[in-house]
Amino acid sequence: MFRSKKLVTIALAAMMTVGLAACGEKTDTPAGDQTFNLKLGHNLAEDHAVHLELSDFAEKVKEKTDGTVTVQIFPNGTLGSETDMISQIQNDALDMAKVSASTLGNFSAQYNAYSVPYVFDDQDHYYSVMDGEITQDIFSSTSGDGFIGLTWLDSGSRSFYTKDRAIRTPEDLKGLKIRTMDSQIAIDMMDALGGSATVMGYSDIYTGLQQGVIDGAENNVTALRDHGEVAKFYSFDEHSRIPDIVVLSAKVWDAMTEEQKSAIKEAAMEASDSYKTRWKNFEDEVLEKATNEFGVELVRDVDIKAFQDAVQPIYENLETESPEVFEVVQKIRDAVK
Structure with a gap:
């Protein structure tokens, strides 16, 4: 029984990957602007705070780019594990994914710094580093691997x-x-x-x-x-x-106009900021149920x-x-x- 279920899961992921083969393709609008239809995968449920924030992010991207960039989200691990999704990005079968910084340590050792115990003194120190230049440098460290870090989402302590x-x-x-x-x-x-x-x-x-x-x-x-x-x-x-990181295909990023890049970056930074409150509310709900x-x-x-x-x-x-x-x-x- 377990083997048959596993085969079904693998087959489904394979079908989805084939269906995503044209990810990141750009088309031209009548006005001559390039249009990108991006696919973003993550492994959490649709009622999870991550999915809700990414859904808001997708709406902001569409709005800020005047519809020239859209983001379609695939939740629930539909496309496989975090490592599977990164592999799909590298093979032009997926455009974006939400993955843990611990997973990214397999591609750039710099990401392992986030996992070192007590490297952050407290939440303020953590937020300062994640919103600052140190993290931006780490984000670019995987460009040679075919993807870059776009933004981060809090995952608590x-x-x-x-x-x-x-x-x-x-x-x-x-x-x-x-x-x-x-x-x-x-x-x-x-x-x-x-x-x-x-x-x-x-x-x-x-x-x-x-x-x-x-x-x-x-x-x-x-x-x-x-x-x-x-x-x-x-x-x-x-x-x-250990933060969650939203990664994006370097190939797709390089193909975008400066205006599109700026708009997506703005939407990504807003997502990181608003998610701090969303995550805190999520934690509070869980703790209330856990205790009561x-x-x-x-x-x-x-x-x-x-x-x-x-x-x-x-x-x-x-x-x-x-x-x-x-x-x-x-x-x-x-x-x-």
């Missing part, structure tokens, strides 16, 4: 949530199996904090917690929508803030300094093993001063 134990200090993680992303930095972080990293897919976390395969996981608070029934403690250690319906305890008296001190070996290793990432980390750290 990542913290630990557990089944049976509140996490207030690194010592509380000792002996616990914690689900992490398939990221070396995430695994190194768990080693530094004394926990045991367990890499598994997001869809497996619920049963993993339920059956005791893992003791907890780490993610932003919206994960409690899916896991609040089985994870009873959410501890705000806020060890990382699921009985999740929100643990805020966390010793942040102890966590920051414990992950310092990661910075030392980066300096010798990943100098490109360390250089960006230094710029981010200097931006707080």
Whole structure:
């Protein structure tokens, strides 16, 4: 049964990819302006804040370009994983995608700087860097790979949530199996904090917690929508803030007029800004349900300094093993001063 479902999913994605073969094609209007019909993919549901913001972005793009650029959105992972969508952009089968900065680290090491624990002191520091020149430089670092970063969307801070134990200090993680992303930095972080990293897919976390395969996981608070029934403690250690990035085909971007580029950039910046409030409202809704319906305890008296001190070996290793990432980390750290 599982194999047949998987084949159906692959076949559907393949059909969609074929259907998108003409993505980014430009046509001429009677007035002589070039028109672009762009396709944008993401892997979240249509009621998610990301989809709602991207829908508003599409409307703004159409308005600001006088209809010469339109954006059609494909949600729910219809076009495959984030890596699949980037591959489609590189092969001219897709124009745009919303992906995590952690995924982009596979294409430009500079993106890995966002995943380093406590590289951001707080939300203000995070916003300042994401809206500034450091991030714009990172956005352009993948132009040789066939795509560029257009803008970013907040995805909150990542913290630990557990089944049976509140996490207030690194010592509380000792002996616990914690689900992490398939990221070396995430695994190194768990080693530094004394926990045991367990890499598994997001869809497996619920049963993993339920059956005791893992003791907890780490993610932003919206994960409690899916896991609040089985994870009873959410501890705000806020060890990382990994943004979502909207990427765009470099080929398509280069084919646009300066007026179209300016209009799209303006719409993208407005989306980043308005999404900060939309994301905060989304988080608040999830936390209200998690506490009132699921009985999740929100643990805020966390010793942040102890966590920051414990992950310092990661910075030392980066300096010798990943100098490109360390250089960006230094710029981010200097931006707080």
